[in-house]
Amino acid sequence: MDVSKGPVRLGIIGCGNVTEKRHLPAIQSLSGLQVVALADIDHDRLNRVADRFRIAKRYNDYRALLADQDVSAVAVCAPLSFHTEMALGALEAGKHVLVEKPLASSLDQADTLIERAAQSPCRVIVGYNLRWHRLVRQARELIQQGKLGRIELAVASFTAGTHYKRDVLEWKKRRALGGGVLMEFATHYFDLWRFLLDAEVQEVHATTRSDQWDDVTGTLTAYLNNGVLATAYLSEWTTERNELHIYGQAGSLHLSLYRFDGLEYVPLFTAPGDISSRLSRFARSLKQVPRAVRYYRRGGEYYASFIGQWRHFAESIHEAAPLECTLEDGRRALQIALAAAKSASTGQPVRVEQAPREITPLAQDQLADN
Numbered sequence: 001m002d003v004s005k006g007p008v009r010l011g012i013i014g015c016g017n018v019t020e021k022r023h024l025p026a027i028q029s030l031s032g033l034q035v036v037a038l039a040d041i042d043h044d045r046l047n048r049v050a051d052r053f054r055i056a057k058r059y060n061d062y063r064a065l066l067a068d069q070d071v072s073a074v075a076v077c078a079p080l081s082f083h084t085e086m087a088l089g090a091l092e093a094g095k096h097v098l099v100e101k102p103l104a105s106s107l108d109q110a111d112t113l114i115e116r117a118a119q120s121p122c123r124v125i126v127g128y129n130l131r132w133h134r135l136v137r138q139a140r141e142l143i144q145q146g147k148l149g150r151i152e153l154a155v156a157s158f159t160a161g162t163h164y165k166r167d168v169l170e171w172k173k174r175r176a177l178g179g180g181v182l183m184e185f186a187t188h189y190f191d192l193w194r195f196l197l198d199a200e201v202q203e204v205h206a207t208t209r210s211d212q213w214d215d216v217t218g219t220l221t222a223y224l225n226n227g228v229l230a231t232a233y234l235s236e237w238t239t240e241r242n243e244l245h246i247y248g249q250a251g252s253l254h255l256s257l258y259r260f261d262g263l264e265y266v267p268l269f270t271a272p273g274d275i276s277s278r279l280s281r282f283a284r285s286l287k288q289v290p291r292a293v294r295y296y297r298r299g300g301e302y303y304a305s306f307i308g309q310w311r312h313f314a315e316s317i318h319e320a321a322p323l324e325c326t327l328e329d330g331r332r333a334l335q336i337a338l339a340a341a342k343s344a345s346t347g348q349p350v351r352v353e354q355a356p357r358e359i360t361p362l363a364q365d366q367l368a369d370n
């Protein structure tokens, strides 16, 4: 990376969970980027995070961060309803932008961003960090090499114990504000299915359950334009898991994204639990232990995907390298999420091209004992 002009000087808006636990530790390990300013409306949180990562400039109003001439790039890590105004403001101030997923609350907002970004020399990417997960990259290569043959099925599960966390803000509990498993979790797969399978999602059918929060648990099936059938199991009220299983006519791939040795290729006519598969898996795991130990201290394999994402962002600025995970990719994943939200409200499958332009709220009879 050409860093002769010095590191990219980054300002981050929103000092919540993803900034404190993922972005800031990841960026600390890179020489091409330096976080020089933070903004958050929560004064205590802002100071606590800025103290922890020794960041001097602190703003309660994000517009002051945008006006700071020392900041050359901005990460928008505030709740979904602020993504568009903050990203547009950053572009207007001449800053490069990384906007967290999902891109926006509506297709109109996404289109405005795409239009403004096209008129700006600044780089803009959307934060689907799993594109930079080492195992996802390896899986993509194997699929492109044809190791799986024609793909039949993609099965994914993303679950977490969000309900056990103490400081969950209101927006995470409301679908219309970007919360719940469709907007928060499933959107990662809407992007990954496109990235891994080089195909577009045509139709989705989602079912969710809402208790104290909207869409706490859900299932979803999707039909891709290359004939692949995809499903996702999602819950914010159980144990941590993030897995993808891709079944082809010549073999299958199993990815467990929180495990350093979480990629398994199963050729045709092989039982995954047989002794030779177990032994070769054990040998492969042993070989990867040094890397696992290295990354364990920094938060594990999953966390490394954020390092990859930020390295790519810095390189795209320093070297004007082609961008991955563009605004158009973000719009596409958003459109699938909007179709999924409508499906969960109506109980009917929804064609992605016919998705509503905004988030469909929960139907009245789905608002259980909120």
Ligand SMILES: NC(=O)c1ccc[n+]([C@@H]2O[C@H](COP(=O)([O-])OP(=O)(O)OC[C@H]3O[C@@H](n4cnc5c(N)ncnc54)[C@H](O)[C@@H]3O)[C@@H](O)[C@H]2O)c1
Pocket: 013, 014, 015, 016, 017, 018, 019, 039, 040, 041, 042, 045, 060, 062, 076, 077, 078, 079, 080, 082, 100, 101, 102, 127, 128, 129, 169, 172, 178, 184
């Ligand atoms: N890529 C990923 O894997 C990943 C993971 C988690 C969250 N996210 C995304 O990142 C974003 C933030 O998620 P989070 O989990 O950190 O949320 P969070 O609720 O933990 O934090 C949001 C922060 O934004 C602050 N904020 C709210 N309004 C603001 C404003 N007007 N100006 C400045 N700050 C404001 C809040 O005070 C809070 O500190 C969301 O879009 C979410 O979907 C991405």
